[in-house]
Amino acid sequence: MQNELDSKFLLRVFDKIRQFGEKKDDKYLLGGITAFTDLDGYTLFVEDPQVKLSFGFHNQYHFDYEDKEHYEKFEKKLKQIDKEY
Template sequence: MKNELDSKYLLQVFDKIRKFGEKKGDEYHLNGIKAFTDLDGYTLFIEDAKVKLSFGFHSQYHFDYESRDDYESFEKKLKAIDKEY
């Protein structure tokens, strides 16, 4: 995930979290990452304790985080999920 978010990569990680994660209500939890969708399923949310990512229609996305370190830690978690599962 550089300046441009790779939508195929993100959807792949989201799918792995849903397949291998623990379901709690409408959310899936895996390796410190939580993934869920809005009611209509058009917007995906992937977050940990410090970073929130929303990914929606036409590949629009928004990150919410306070520090670069938080973002980099989040990115490492996503890469680990992608590699491990």
């Protein structure tokens, strides 16, 4: 399943989740989306219960989901966070 990812959009939403989200351990939660990094900070993880996205060095990314509808709901949550914060 191929999805186009706007890296600037993702980084902006990731930053908003970290700024305005609830911190729990090393993860941040906002609008049903969890955001965190690996230990070195080079890979970002953005996920909800149905979709997992890893975004790393040189703008490489990988989505993991079973149903296109799950991805569409995930994308809608990201856009909502970007719009509201």
